[in-house]
Amino acid sequence: xxxxxxxxxxxxxxxxxxxxxxxxxxxxxxxxxxxxxxxxxxxxxxxxxxxxxxxxxxxxxxxxxxxxxxxxxxxxxxxxxxxxx
Numbered sequence: 053x054x055x056x057x058x059x060x061x062x063x064x065x066x067x068x069x070x071x072x073x074x075x076x077x078x079x080x081x082x083x084x085x086x087x088x089x090x091x092x093x094x095x096x097x098x099x100x101x102x103x104x105x106x107x108x109x110x111x112x113x114x115x116x117x118x119x120x121x122x123x124x125x126x127x128x129x130x131x132x133x134x135x136x137x
Contacts, residue, residue, distance in 0.1 A: 062094060062096050063095075063096055063130055065093070066132070067125050067127035069093075070122055070125065072124060072125065073122065074122045075119055075120070075122075075137045076092060076119070076122070078098065078118060078119075078120050078134070079115065079117050080112045080115060080117075081097060083112065083113075083114060086102055087100050087101040087102045087105075088100045088102075088105070088111070088112045090112075090118070090120060092122075092132055092134070096132065097132070098120070098122075098131075098134045099132070099133060100120060100134040100135070100136070101133070101134075104134065104135045104136055105136055107136065118136070119137035120135065120136060120137050121134065121135045121136070123135050
């Protein structure tokens, strides 16, 4: 089984198991100028846009775990939009 096939399966499993407005714990894996990428499930990363963490006094750090709410899931495009929970 190829790596891309495993990633596709991970996305579909995530989309089947979670729904918009659901809350879960995720781990920060990368900080970018526009937001943070968080691993929401093995092989599945979502974006927490910078304006979603404006309420916090400090920005997230790589390796930190935080509760997030799912704003949108697009398994076909491999995108998950997140908000602070």
